Amino acid sequence: xxxxxxxxxxxxxxxxxxxxxxxxxxxxxxxxxxxxxxxxxxxxxxxxxxxxxxxxxxxxxxxxxxxxxxxxxxxxxxxxxxxxxxxxxxxxxxxxxxxx
Amino acid sequence: xxxxxxxxxxxxxxxxxxxxxxxxxxxxxxxxxxxxxxxxxxxxxxxxxxxxxxxxxxxxxxxxxxxxxxxxxxxxxxxxxxxxxxxxxxxxxxxxxxxxxxxxxxxxxxxxxx
Numbered sequence: 001x002x003x004x005x006x007x008x009x010x011x012x013x014x015x016x017x018x019x020x021x022x023x024x025x026x027x028x029x030x031x032x033x034x035x036x037x038x039x040x041x042x043x044x045x046x047x048x049x050x051x052x053x054x055x056x057x058x059x060x061x062x063x064x065x066x067x068x069x070x071x072x073x074x075x076x077x078x079x080x081x082x083x084x085x086x087x088x089x090x091x092x093x094x095x096x097x098x099x100x
Numbered sequence: 101x102x103x104x105x106x107x108x109x110x111x112x113x114x115x116x117x118x119x120x121x122x123x124x125x126x127x128x129x130x131x132x133x134x135x136x137x138x139x140x141x142x143x144x145x146x147x148x149x150x151x152x153x154x155x156x157x158x159x160x161x162x163x164x165x166x167x168x169x170x171x172x173x174x175x176x177x178x179x180x181x182x183x184x185x186x187x188x189x190x191x192x193x194x195x196x197x198x199x200x201x202x203x204x205x206x207x208x209x210x211x212x213x214x
Contacts (some may be wrong), residue, residue, distance in 0.1 A: 018110050025160035026109045028118040050159035052152060052189065072118065 004060045006092055010036045012064065013095040014087065022050035025091045033070055033095060037063040037084055045088070058073040113169040114162045135175040142178055145186070152185045160184045 006012060016031030039062055039100055044055030068081035075081070131139070145151045160181035164172070172180065186192045207213075 016109070019112065020203045022155065022162060026107065027115040030109055046155040049153045049155035052156060055155075 002057075004039055004062075005089055006013045006036045006039075006060075006062060006063060008036050008038050010088055011095050012036060013093045014064075015091050015093055019047075023047050024090075025068065025087055026085065029085060029087070032066060034070075035066045036067040036092075040086060043088075047088075060062065062091070062092065063087075065068065112162055113166050114158075138175045138179045138182070141182060145182065151189045151191050154155060154184055156188075157181050 001026070011033065013033050014025060014029045014031060019025070039060060041061060042058040043061050045057075045059045045086065046055065049055040063084050063089045065082050065084045068077055068083055069075045069079060114178060142157070146154050146157065157178070161169070161177045164177070164180075169177075169181075183192075185193060187197070
């Protein structure tokens with residue numbers, strides 16, 4: 001079995017690309033930096049299930065945490081506001097700590 | 101990379117996170133008979149013994165054009181998706197659906213309970 005590519009605490013970036021069809025990665029997170037909160041598990045791929053295909057192999061799904069101030073220009077809320085989202089591995093990219 | 105010089109990505113019609121929006125109507129309303137029927141059909145069609153997945157339902161709704169997506173009500177989106185997905189999966193064909201719709205319209209016109 002393929003091992004997960006990412007571990008909790010690791011800095012990542014969400015891929016900056018268009019979806020080729022149904023996908024679960026919201027537009028507002030594309031290209032944004034975040035941190036792996038936890039590995040949730042391995043699931044059938046919804047991008048395939050949506051077209052009546054079996055969704056195999058299963059893909060790793062992570063809970064990823066983002067700083068609100070990194071998502072929105074001129075974010076007006078408290079500086080330590082965060083949001084978490086469940087993101088499949090194929091949308092995660094490695095990044096340098098220095099970028100954060 | 102999130103380079104501001106890169107081409108802007110395409111936003112799905114359903115993918116509204118972060119867009120300006122008005123107040124949200126939080127009033128609870130009882131379901132109508134139509135809504136209950138659509139809900140029941142959908143619950144039977146989704147899942148291992150059904151005809152398609154919840155993922156396919158979402159995809160079918162995400163494929164609506166902007167006008168339909170913003171104007172159709174929640175269960176209207178579902179019932180249209182049911183039609184699309186049941187045809188895709190070969191459970192029904194368009195001729196069968198059209199014939200049934202014509203039959204229902206005739207019964208309504210004649211005052212027969214549908």
